Amino acid sequence: MKEYSVHEAKTHLSRLLRRAEAGEEVVITRSGLPVARLAPVYESRRSFGQDRRRFVVPDDFDAPLAEELLRDFEGRE
Numbered sequence: 178m179k180e181y182s183v184h185e186a187k188t189h190l191s192r193l194l195r196r197a198e199a200g201e202e203v204v205i206t207r208s209g210l211p212v213a214r215l216a217p218v219y220e221s222r223r224s225f226g227q228d229r230r231r232f233v234v235p236d237d238f239d240a241p242l243a244e245e246l247l248r249d250f251e252g253r254e
Contacts, residue, residue: 181204182205182207199217
């Protein structure tokens, strides 16, 4: 993460915004101390299938929950 003073950030705001759009985070400092972070709104673009084979949906995924567990979720006694 690159650091810029308030003066540098004001002078080069357009450039820093382009860096943020590209996914980079920038720290803005005052008197050498970090005071703000400029970061992209969207972390990264997702692509379909990037987590393939990292999680397998169990066969009983949509099976009814046990009565005891339902009571806990609903706050019943």
